[in-house]
Amino acid sequence: MDKKEEIELISGVNVLKCMRCGKCSGTCPSYDEMEYHPHQFVYMVETGNIDPLINSESLYRCLSCFACVERCPRGVEPAKVIEAVRLSAIRQKGANHLKAEQVPELIDDDVPQQLLVSAFRKYSK
């Protein structure tokens, strides 16, 4: 299975449904922090240009807020594509993006516990 098929399988997204309106990137709250934006994730998966995505920090800048999923007029679900690329990267590296010993330095008094739980879930599959 090539990378593209793998990502389509994990995400369950048909990237061909995209009509390239850019509403996902128009709505994205993390846009400025991302090297590759939601619409680029969808397009680059469609063209099979996936390696730059896997090596990009953008994967970990997506908040998984799902605003793009909620607002996409074509039901493409870009956040699921990003999630799938993230999973694919983690599987490929065989390593976690977030290690347990890093956690204490990331914590301050304002961090809700729920964030830690969801961060582990998201970054250490």
Place this chain on the structure above:
Amino acid sequence: MQRIGVFVCHCGTNIAATVDVKAVAEELKNEPGVVFTADYQYMCSEAGQNLIQDTIRNERLTGVVVCSCSPRMHEATFRKAAAKAGLNSYMVEVANIREQCSWIHKDKVSGTEKAIILARAAIAKVQLNAPLTPGQTPVTKRALVIGGGIAGIQCALDIADAGYEVDIVEKKSTIGGKMTQIDKTFPTLDCASCILTPKMVEVAQNEKIHIYSYSEVEAVTGFVGNFDVKIRKKARYVDETKCTGCGECTTKCPMKKIPNEFNMGFDNRSAIYIPFAQAVPKVATIDPDHCNMLKNGKCGVCAKICTANAIDYKQQDQIIEEKYGAIVAATGYNHIDVSKYDEFAYNQSKDVVTSLEFERLMNAAGPTGGHLKRPSDGRDPKTIVFVQCVGSREAPPCAKGGKEYCSKICCMYTAKHAILVKDHYPDTNVYVFYIDVRTPGKLFDEFYRRAVEQYGVHYIKGMVGKVAPQGDGTLMVQASDLIANDQLHIKADMVVLAAAIEPDKSARHLATMLTASMDTNDFFTEAHAKLRPVESPTAGVFLAGVAQGPKDIPETVVQAGAAASKVIGLLSKDQLTGNPCVANPDELMCNGCSSCEKVCPYGAITYADKEFRQPDRTVAIRRVAQVNPAVCQGCGACTVACPSGAMDLKGFTNKQIMAEVDAICR
């Protein structure tokens, strides 16, 4: 026993190159009932038709089989030729050895074999053919146009111009439709009312046209040429024949705080109202939901001041029954409700408006007298953002009320809005966010380019992701610019949403009454997408305007004229010649189950209680199917649905079809 003649056509080399036509003619001589076979270069030519006619006379033929192209092509030609020679048209069958044989086979052996088999099937069918005579029904020379927008107006004027009586049923208190609310029209920028209101006056003055305003179609029965329609004329509590339209009552009415629908709720009207100055008929209407007299029996001001004595609080709905030969559905559209699109903050800010609302804000006869002001605080907007495709081009399930189709008119009216804004207020910043700019139409793309090149409207490829109302009254628009690969944050004073359009909600109920089919979006379906675009599959029902699909004013006028010409064609006939190949129930076999009635797309089947003599000489009453041959289109759905085999299609009986299958399998 029939005496059948078989004629095999070469169609130049179209058939003869892949089918050995002489061998086919020779082989078919041995078929039962065949007394004559021949082949000829072009059977459809005059010489070919003469050959058929001469043979019918000389050989005393009772049936003819022509092996040629598709029956869609030349069945009518050959049937006409046979009729001229005295043979009933329906004794002619066509075996399609071109489209279904020579064109799809490569070698001559298999092509010839298949041609023989197809011809055998046709011969087997002709053996069982019976002469059929089409019935005649009279035509009521009066047309009904449902909907009084530009589609209905144009259609009624064209029908009346040909000398036929037309009635327009309009549910609002005035005709004119959406076009009355529009400011300017693209791509010429002429004022919509200036070109529409003369037509409305023309309708009012035309002796052949009768307007039933504030009325709705209640029931439709009958069939092409003979529709019986019930029209509910809703009580407007004003005598139309007395009211002079002076408007005195509307100024004196104490109930003045009712949102004015005509101005999209931007200002108020009174409980007794005339929608706008050029309304036709220019007659006041009392809104019973807000009139104090009708609700509480207190007030009566309008009756007191009306010098024409036209107010009648006791008026009741009236049911009018009328006969029509043809019906045109021109029920129009509305834009979708955009309030479910939370990201655009339509419910949160008055300065987020739909395009139709924007039309009123720009219109000289609108609530602001044509001066564009922010609805929230009346300030001049300095930055306006237009958002295209709001609710159009969505993928199912379209949970927010969006539509799968392109609404077609938005690209052009948004370009128009942008140009008008820049023209009136050149220092305004105008942004248009688009997915694609679709401008097919005469002078359309030039118009859009003018917005960009001459007026400096910023067209940005991308979509608005969210609109956030700010504390200072502005709107923060967050959007993507796909070409710059950037996310934009624009501080706007107004946001205009190009909302998708959808058919008027009344259309579905009407379609049910007319037994006219609709698509999943509730647009009326045409009889053929390309070749019969203004006719419904239901005979005698025609389509005009957005009721059939999204379209702009020029296209609507074209379609309305085309529908009118079809109506005129129908009404010009004294008698309608039916298709004799209609469903025919065997009453003795019918078990009264109603299966056929349920599947009939045309409403041609009804049930009647009939007396039948039983074997024991008693009389039993049974419920049996009846087919109205004038309505039946011969689709055959009922013959398949009938569990007892009682329903048969004349010209395509179950026996004939089985005989064809047997001949092919022999």
